[in-house]
Amino acid sequence: MDVIACVKLVYDEAQIPVEDGNLLIEQAPVKISDADLNALEEAAQIKEREEGNVTAIVVLTGPFDEAVLNEVLAMNVDRIIIVEGKEVRGHNPYRTAQAISKVIQRENINYDIILCGEGTSDQYSCALPAIVGEMLSIPVITFAGRLEINKGRIRAERYLESGFEVVEAPLPAVASVTPEINEPRIPTVLQIMKAKKKEKTKVKASDLDLNYPDIELIDMKAYMRERLRQRIEGDMNKAIGKIMRVFEEKGVIR
Amino acid sequence: MRALLFSDPSNLPKLVSASKDIAEEIHAITWEKIAVPVDRLEVIKGALVNDCWVSQLHEEIKTFDLMLMPATRDSKEIASRLAAKRGLPYISGALSLKASDGLLTTRVVFGGRGIEELKISMPAVITVNLDVYEPSFGEPKSVEERKIECSSKISSIKERERKTDVDLTKAQVIISVGRGLKKKEDLSMIKELASLLGAEISCTRPISADLKWLPEERHVGMTGVKVKPKIYLALGISGQIQHAVGFRDADTVIAVNTDPDAPISEISDYFIVENLYEFVPKLIKAIREKRKEKSN
Numbered sequence: 001m002d003v004i005a006c007v008k009l010v011y012d013e014a015q016i017p018v019e020d021g022n023l024l025i026e027q028a029p030v031k032i033s034d035a036d037l038n039a040l041e042e043a044a045q046i047k048e049r050e051e052g053n054v055t056a057i058v059v060l061t062g063p064f065d066e067a068v069l070n071e072v073l074a075m076n077v078d079r080i081i082i083v084e085g086k087e088v089r090g091h092n093p094y095r096t097a098q099a100i101s102k103v104i105q106r107e108n109i110n111y112d113i114i115l116c117g118e119g120t121s122d123q124y125s126c127a128l129p130a131i132v133g134e135m136l137s138i139p140v141i142t143f144a145g146r147l148e149i150n151k152g153r154i155r156a157e158r159y160l161e162s163g164f165e166v167v168e169a170p171l172p173a174v175a176s177v178t179p180e181i182n183e184p185r186i187p188t189v190l191q192i193m194k195a196k197k198k199e200k201t202k203v204k205a206s207d208l209d210l211n212y213p214d215i216e217l218i219d220m221k222a223y224m225r226e227r228l229r230q231r232i233e234g235d236m237n238k239a240i241g242k243i244m245r246v247f248e249e250k251g252v253i254r
Numbered sequence: 255m256r257a258l259l260f261s262d263p264s265n266l267p268k269l270v271s272a273s274k275d276i277a278e279e280i281h282a283i284t285w286e287k288i289a290v291p292v293d294r295l296e297v298i299k300g301a302l303v304n305d306c307w308v309s310q311l312h313e314e315i316k317t318f319d320l321m322l323m324p325a326t327r328d329s330k331e332i333a334s335r336l337a338a339k340r341g342l343p344y345i346s347g348a349l350s351l352k353a354s355d356g357l358l359t360t361r362v363v364f365g366g367r368g369i370e371e372l373k374i375s376m377p378a379v380i381t382v383n384l385d386v387y388e389p390s391f392g393e394p395k396s397v398e399e400r401k402i403e404c405s406s407k408i409s410s411i412k413e414r415e416r417k418t419d420v421d422l423t424k425a426q427v428i429i430s431v432g433r434g435l436k437k438k439e440d441l442s443m444i445k446e447l448a449s450l451l452g453a454e455i456s457c458t459r460p461i462s463a464d465l466k467w468l469p470e471e472r473h474v475g476m477t478g479v480k481v482k483p484k485i486y487l488a489l490g491i492s493g494q495i496q497h498a499v500g501f502r503d504a505d506t507v508i509a510v511n512t513d514p515d516a517p518i519s520e521i522s523d524y525f526i527v528e529n530l531y532e533f534v535p536k537l538i539k540a541i542r543e544k545r546k547e548k549s550n
Contacts, residue, residue: 013364014495023368091363093346094338122364124476125346126327127334134338139407140304142331145463155411159463160327161470161478162262166412167303180463213343216373223362223369225502228523233514239526239533240540243508246524250484250506252427252451253544 001050001149003043004109006100006116006128007058007072008033009065013121018222030065032072035117037184038177042147043115044076045182050149055109059083059099059205061090062122073195074187080198081107085205091123095212097131102208104136107201113154114174118143129176139169145180255353255376257281258318260311260332263288265324267389272382273322274390276353283314287399291392297399304328306404308335315340318377320357325381333381343374347383366476366499385423385480420454420471427453428483430474430501433460434490434511434530438467443534444489450541456481458497474500489530493518510534 011028018024032040043054056077058069064084073080083099104111114136119126126142133140144156145164149171158165159178187195232239247253257277261269263286270290273280280292287297301307315321315336323329325347337344348359349369356375361383363370422428429448435441441455448455455472462473474481475497486504490511491497498521501507509522510533519525526533 011364013367016364016367018367023364025364025368093334094344097338119477123346124363124365125334125344126330127337127344127346130331130334131338134335140331140335141408142304143327158327159470163470164412165410167408167410169408178463179459213337213341213375213378215343215345218358218371218373220363220368220370223367223499223502225521227507227521229520229525230523231519231525231527233527236528236532236536239528240536242524243526243537244540244544246485246506246508247451247541248544252453252485253541253548 001046001052001112002110003046003052003054004104004111004114005036005039005043005054005056005077006114006132007036007040007056008061008120009058009063009068010120010122011063018224021222021224023220023222026063030063030068031121032068033117033120033122035119035121035177035179037117038179038181039115039117040072040075040077041182041184042177044185046113046149047076052112053078053110055111056080057083057100057103059088059096061088061096069200070192070195071187073198074191075185078198079201081109081201081203083203083205083208087205087208087210090217092212092215093123093125093127094131095210097128097135098210098212099205099208100128100132101135102210103203106208107203112171113149114172116174116176118176118178126176129174133174136174139173141167141169141173141175143178144175145178147175147177147181255279255319256317257320257322258315259283259292260307260321260323261329262324262326265326265384266290267391268384268387269322269324269382270390271387272351272384273320276351277320281318282394283311287397289391289393291390292394293396295394295397297397299399299401301402301404303406303408303410304331304335305406305408306402307332308339309404310402311336312339315377315379320376321379323379323381325383329381333379337379342377342379344379345372345374346381348380349383349386351380351382362476362499365495366502367495383480422454422456422472422474422479422481425454425481425483427451427485427487428456428474428481428501428504429453429487429489430456430458430491431461431489432458432491432497435461435467438465440531441467443538447534447538450538453487458491458494476500488518488522489534491518492516493521
């Protein structure tokens with residue numbers, strides 16, 4: 001059972017400094033997009049259960065950090081393929097999905113299942129897995145909170161706003177996973193050291209002949225709202241009194 | 255501009271509102287008859303899985319400038335697949351739409367820390383964040399009902415649960431719980447407080463998705479509902495940004511947390527460093543006393 005995991009490197013959104021209403025994104029550390037960790041964990045578990053290889057594909061749409069790539073490899077990934085170049089930089093899930101689909105075909109990567117996070121920590125468009133599925137003409141299952149693989153078929157519990165749906169499809173297929181599916185492993189220092197020796201293949205985006213509809217970024221600002229930030233500590237009566245006054249001002253006590 | 259709307263019946267009235275400002279002609283497709291003021295309403299029965307909708311809409315979309323859907327998980331899948339099939343630009347979770355030599359949209363990024371403005375050409379496919387819109391009701395100019403046959407490689411084994419009628423976006427007071435709540439039974443104390451204040455109860459993602467103590471429709475945040483109450487009372491919530499973006503538009507945010515350094519201290523109006531298990535019973539008592547005082 002061969003698995004491809006699609007992984008995005010992103011700036012850690014929780015650590016982006018803000019200055020004059022602007023986000024200084026490039027000053028934030030780089031991390032693996034949160035839900036992609038769940039995809040990597042699920043890929044590793046499938047490999048450990050069914051035998052086979054895990055290939056991670058990383059399209060460098062934004063930041064790069066070699067140490068983070070080693071963290072990817074340390075999650076029992078066999079090799080990593082990196083698509084790089086100005087042609088893939090910036091937010092455009094169609095283009096990223098096309099780069100992934102084309103690199104799978106060009107490098108003849110075997111797969112039974114392609115796993116992605118439900119959406120990325122920075123953009124959360126949730127578009128990429130579905131577009132990859134269309135481009136490769138394979139079944140698409142999104143927002144899977146549980147996956148089972150049995151006799152060449154995949155069965156998934158899709159986590160939706162309205163409840164859940166159980167679906168089944170033949171392999172190969174692409175599935176996006178939600179954070180509820182597993183608890184991603186934290187690789188040991190030794191595993192990360194060993195990961196450095198694993199195969200990293202770089203592919204130039206300019207060799208993939210990408211053509212896609214454009215998305216033009218006009219502007220980006222911090223989306224903040226100033227709060228009073230009054231702190232009440234160690235005085236329960238004062239806290240209750242304050243909150244009761246707020247309730248009365250807002251007319252919520254009838 | 256001609257817009258084609260595709261939505262589940264419950265989100266369609268809000269989607270109509272979102273499309274009214276930019277489209278002169280609106281066609282809508284859904285699966286139950288619902289009174290919305292559109293030029294043409296198509297009620298299509300028999301499409302059970304997303305696959306069927308993709309192949310159905312793939313044909314319908316051809317003559318329109320814009321395809322709009324609600325930013326639900328199912329729609330996000332269907333919309334991206336349609337965009338891929340037709341080679342069209344796709345924007346996910348748009349907050350606003352404006353026609354201007356193409357289409358200008360805004361969307362929230364970096365887990366709620368940023369907002370970006372994007373420009374695309376038309377025709378295009380968009381999923382719209384409907385939390386800010388009021389629903390539009392009225393009679394459609396024409397209605398067509400039909401049933402389709404669909405075969406798909408993907409089969410739906412189990413029906414989804416039915417959605418209840420809770421709409422957190424309309425709540426004036428919301429009491430929200432996070433991992434500070436120790437067990438499901440303790441929700442009874444929260445419910446008591448909620449009924450005293452006429453409040454709705456919401457939660458962070460772990461409470462609904464991992465622990466399943468509350469239904470998913472009560473999950474506030476980046477991947478859940480975005481609310482705008484007068485008061486948002488956050489109990490035992492650390493304040494991760496993925497949750498915080500969901501209550502950004504609340505008038506007043508009150509947070510109760512035992513951790514004095516919890517990130518929510520930075521994004522609340524009143525931050526109370528207390529254990530919710532001591533705070534909530536005292537607050538209930540204070541409200542009861544106040545009400546007694548008022549009725550006397």
